[in-house]
Amino acid sequence: MTKKITLAKTSFETKEFLDHISLDCVIFGFHDNELKVLTLQLKRTLENALPGGFLKKEETLEEAAKRVLKERTGLDQIFLKQFKVFSDPLRSKNNPQKPDYIDDDLPYDLDFFAKRFITIGYYALVDFTKVNATPDVFSQKCEWKNITESSNYILDHYEIIRDALEVLRLQLRHQPIGYNLLPDKFTMPELQKLYETILGRELDRRNFQRKILSYKILNKLGERKKGGAHKSPFLYEFNLEKYQKALNEGLSGTW
Amino acid sequence: MTKKITLAKTSFETKEFLDHISLDCVIFGFHDNELKVLTLQLKRTLENALPGGFLKKEETLEEAAKRVLKERTGLDQIFLKQFKVFSDPLRSKNNPQKPDYIDDDLPYDLDFFAKRFITIGYYALVDFTKVNATPDVFSQKCEWKNITESSNYILDHYEIIRDALEVLRLQLRHQPIGYNLLPDKFTMPELQKLYETILGRELDRRNFQRKILSYKILNKLGERKKGGAHKSPFLYEFNLEKYQKALNEGLSGTW
DNA sequence: GCAAAAGTGTTAGTCCTACACCCATGG
DNA sequence: CCATGGGTGTAGGACTAACACTTTTGC
Structure with a gap:
């Protein structure tokens, strides 16, 4: 945990990430005959969010997504597919300079979260039984939620889930x-x-x-x-x- | 023409655009029983490029793409669909600070083109007979090319065309x-x-x-x-x- | 032994495929 | 008048949809 905070500090302070570009992963799992999505519960506000992250300067989006997947699930070699970009300028409009879910003692670039972001949506398919769900520094919990549960997601994250599901439907015959x-x-x-x-x-x-x-x-x-x-x-x-x-x-x- | 240069100047100097984010449009048209793509021929190098542009700070990607479409074809109300993001850091690696296709007397932010870009790929479907093909400030010509012609495209632009065609194929039953x-x-x-x-x-x-x-x-x-x-x-x-x-x-x- | 879930089979109807035939037009 | 392209029709086979019957298991 300490290590992660240090990493975050280093990352934001050295401007390791590109501005304006983030990615979010809709990680699907199947359990108890139900399709589920891996979600994070944010500190403080207790809102739900999709696992996501920012694009580093020297990596592709796929690499960034794999990095996020690895951190949240412990898995490599995950099936992963980009499906849509969400670019409405208003989508991050309500983001305060320092969101509530950031700990006071967590060092970060004060302006970073206040910027406008476009986010690239990925969906991932994982074997539910192999996942070791791990929260990130902004979250207190990482858990599976049924796709029908729509309540309390930040920003447009539930819309992203719905869109991912629709794409999944359309690609059912062409993807494994x-x-x-x-x-x-x-x-x-x-x-x-x-x-x-x-x-x-x-x-x-x-x-x-x-x-x-x-x-x-x-x-x-x-x-x-x-x-x-x-x-x-x-x-x-x-x-x-x-x-x-x-x-x-x-x-x-x-x- | 003069007006366009002024616009470009204003845009880059006032930092109207977001860094790192561009979009490219694969504009399909059908003529003489052949599927064609609207391309630009750049000044100086005479290389081929897709019509594209940068994302303004207060617009969605769709709006930016429509802006580009309007400028190149004269058409509103075009069928338009986002299909993939191209994010390889190396894709723009060969971009010099001031690309050859920029006129010496064209004012612009010197660093702008040297940045790393991810580009969001759109494909558009248009009625060939209604298009008024118009080059942009970096180009000397705007013309239709057969999709089988692969020669002399900048960066990964021909790869973008191929990917667009593949998506078109897959969506043939679901898009008009x-x-x-x-x-x-x-x-x-x-x-x-x-x-x-x-x-x-x-x-x-x-x-x-x-x-x-x-x-x-x-x-x-x-x-x-x-x-x-x-x-x-x-x-x-x-x-x-x-x-x-x-x-x-x-x-x-x-x- | 009974309810519920799973394995196996049948049949009618629909859709696809692969053709044959005739009609219109310009050279 | 004939070569070519376009309009219409048909028969066989493949696939789908809908449904019946039997088998296994836990209570």
Whole structure:
């Protein structure tokens, strides 16, 4: 913690960051059959915010986003995609020179937060079970929130979440969304719930299974999922090679 | 022209623009059955560049892009979509403090162009026949180039064009691409050629027509296209209301 | 043994594909 | 009058949507 504060101090004081440019990450995870977003709860105001950061002078946006992802989740190698820039001058208009969520004793460039920012929105897909959620210096808590919870986000952060979800829907056939959001081994009902959640509507259990299997992108494993009541479903894993190839063409069908 | 120089002078000297942030527009037009991009030829070096500009302190990126579009094409109300941010620090690394394409007598902030820029890529769809192509202060010519011509673009501008085309392909079912690229009245073969160009492959004439008509998004008009040899095709126009509604669902099919 | 969840199968209808045929126009 | 491009039609096959039946599991 001390180290982080020191880092922040160094960063802002030496003007390591570019002015005006920030990025925010909508980190999606899937748990309990629900699509969730990793959020920060800010100190003092207790408002919710997306994990984000500023662009350093010598890095690409992708590198900056990976840096943020690593710090909040502990993970490397995360699936990450830029999806939109938010540039309304009014979006940061209400930012005071020294936002409430900054500790008095935290050294920083007084003007930095008062500047106008455009923010580049990224969405990330992670395996919920592998994430070690870690707050940043401005936050007291880092936690998963259901995407339907819209309350108490700062600035336009909930709008960013909604936009990310919409993009996710549109790219469902072209991005390895299932692969990145589910654990290595998963059941067909879990995969289906994921698709249903993203699409926002229910799918026929039997048709879903047949279609997914027709793509030949899954390897069927031995039974499991003993925990649940009722008949235990099979476990599957993605055949990554075939999955990638199929996505390049776009998974066909009417979903 | 004199007026423009004055504007530029005022702008740079008063620091009207945000540092580090630019935007570039891939302006697509369709003519002679070919997909074209509006390009600038820079003074001195005669290199090609995309129309672009810088973000003013009090405007959104959309407003900035519309400003650029208006200046280069004379058109308002252009279909415009942000599609990607280009942020590699090396992309502007080769920019000298005073680029060759700047006239000696053109006043500007000496450091401005030497800064690192991220650029936000927009693509625009315009009716070729309505564009009045106008160069900016750095250019001697503004002209349409075929998208296959890749030679002599500055920085990563041709990469931006390729990425724009790829996005166009992916969004073909969800954006009013036909409506914005074609003149108000057009023939079925023209519409087909547009689709073929964007998709990069040929389509069956008869199946194409049947499918497009099945969407009920076109109004059939009287004959015409007298100029061409052979049988004269019908003219159509878009039924904008139905088109918009259909796009929200996404035009179905396997294209 | 019963309710609920999961595996497997069937069928009718729709959509796509790949063609064949005729009509209009300009050289 | 014929080559070329444009308008219209049709048959086979693939895919989808909707639904029935059986199997497994925990209470």
